[in-house]
Structure formats: structure tokens, C-alpha cells
Amino acid sequence: MAAQQTNDGDPGTGSSAERLWSTSVGNDLAFLLARANALSLARMHTVLAPFGLRTRSYSVLSIAASDARPSQRELSDFLRLDPSQIVSLIDQLEGAGLVRREPDPRDRRANVVVATDAGRALVEEARRTVIDSDRAWFAVLSEDEREQLFSALHRLATGAAAQFADA
Amino acid sequence: MAAQQTNDGDPGTGSSAERLWSTSVGNDLAFLLARANALSLARMHTVLAPFGLRTRSYSVLSIAASDARPSQRELSDFLRLDPSQIVSLIDQLEGAGLVRREPDPRDRRANVVVATDAGRALVEEARRTVIDSDRAWFAVLSEDEREQLFSALHRLATGAAAQFADA
DNA sequence: AATAAATACTTGAAAATGTCAACTATTGAG
DNA sequence: CTCAATAGTTGACATTTTCAAGTATTTATT
16 A cells, blocks of 8 residues: 555646546545545554554544443444454453453353553554544645534534435 | 435434534534535446446446546556555456556556446446436536536545645 | 344454565666 | 566455354244
């Protein structure tokens, strides 16, 4: 993916693929969404690498450090990951001493995932860097535009639109 | 991914993971971007399946059917895929009689990728379905909001923001 | 109350996708 | 002219995703 970080495909940079931005694909909202996401994921991987985290482990750790006390199933649904992927992520974090599994008093089939002190410290530190990177990355948008983007993406991301697609 | 199409993780649906939306992750623009994209990809796969296409093959075919006459390298940059992935995609489309490689008169190292008549017919048909699905999926946003979203995503997707992250 | 179906977590196999190295032929820079 | 860079390709290897099946527990049905 690192090799994909050049902006050769972007309009206005004098590169070879800029002609393709005038195709229907280049003007398709879903494509823009995917491409923006790909760029964002790439930068997140770079930002989180010094902490030994990746986007997904950072998300799990961050939620585990909150007051939410999530079950694995909740993490799976929220992050849209297969339960077995959650197992693997938690195994890694647990192995690194960053989270622990506790029996869920609400349901004996379930665990809740809780950050250790070390996990909390690490995610606190990582979060600062993430926030800085977010600020820089979205800085091309005005404050107003960022709020509008948040509002729109929140609706799309929560599946408010999915009721149509699933019908 | 089909098993992930339920809205269990979404707020307001009475599901188990809605508490997680009040965590910092649930309010992170980058996370919303990723989640919206995941939902969009899932629906695109469903929409394109009847045509024997997936998001990426649809994109390649669509561009090949345009007047752009893209080289493989241009496709690779634009779609942010490794050149070997482009080879594989084109092999499949070529095998299905949907595109062909032609020597690029501008550069003897290169090919241009061009849709066949069958490819054009298919992508025309698929495009209609995609447009309908896009309309339905983004319908939760007003016309104004969609334009704003387009503008914001275009800037983010073209890497206008990447200059900061790469520095 | 008993039985059946559904669910949480787990393991592991198989399938799919991504990354990278190395090659030939061609182009561009010095 | 020489050499470095590039386009496309092949294929090996690494990583991720998907899916099946198992145990234990909870929920729904009879």
C-alpha cells in the first residue's frame, strides 16, 4: 500500500491518470467515498505504527478503554468484523498486555473487553497523535464543511440508508 | 461480508451495540468514513452480482468503455491498485470478452484497455442499476447535502489533504 | 417443564486479496 | 551513448476474509 501513496492518480498534479477523473467513475460518490477512505486508512496506518497499533486494534483498544465495557459481539457488530476477526484482534491485544477478557455478568456466554492500565496509557497517547493527524487531514475542509461531512457520513455509516438497499 | 449486513451495530435500532456509538471511535470522522464505505461496498457487490461484476471490475470496465482509452498504469494509479492486480482484473474481463488490450501508440511499453461491444452493452445496463442504487442509498441526504458531500469527498479523495500527511 | 432453536465465543481450514521481487522491453534523462 | 526509470507481466509469499463446525449458554416454543 505504501507504493500507492503517490498522488499520480489525482487531478491537477500533472500526472498520467488525471484524464480518468472526468469519467463517470471519477464522479461517482461511492467511488470517491472508497478512495477517500483508502487514503485515510493509509495515513492512519502510518500514524499508528509507532504505537504498534493498526486502525482496527486502535479502535478495539479505544473502545475497551472507554466506559462501555463492550462484549465481543458488540464490537463485532459495531466495527462490522466477523466474530473470529474480533477474537484474533483481542488475542493480539491481550498478548501485548493491553486488554483483558472478563466474564460478562449479563450473559455467561459472553466476555467484556476491558483495557488494562497499560492499554489505557497507550491509547491515550495514540489518541493525541490521531487527533492531530485527523485535524491535518481534514484541514482542507472548513469547520462548517467538516460538520456537514460528519452529519452526512453519520447517517450513511449508521445504515440509515440501508433500509432502502436491503428492501 | 453478507453476514455483516444486519444493522445490529447501528444506533436507534434497539440493537446491542448502540452504546458504542457514544464512544470516541463512534464520533471519529475517519471511522464514519470507513464504515460508510464498508456499507456502500457491500451494497455495490449485491447490485453488481447479477452482472457478474464486482466493484473493481465494474470500475475498470466503465472506464474502458469511456473515451479515455486508459493505460494499465493509469488505471492502477487512479484506482490505487497494484499493477499486478490490474493485470488480473483485465485478464478476467478479457477472458469474459468484455475488454481487450490494444498496443498504446503513445508508448510501446503500454497497452490501452478498451471495452468490447459486449462490454459496453453490459456496463450500460449495470450503470442503470448502479445509478438507481446510488440514488436510493444517498437519498437520506438532501440534494444540497449530496453536493456538499461530493465536494468534500472529492477534495479528500484526490489527496488534496495528502500533502499534509506525507510531510 | 421439556425440547428445540438461536446465540457467544472459539478454532481452524479454505478462499480471496494484497505485496513484493524479478524479468523483458521500452522510454527518458544525463 | 549509457544508464536509470518505467510498463506490463509472472509468480511466490504474506495477510485478510470467509465459512464451517464445535461447546456452552440463553431464548423461544410446545
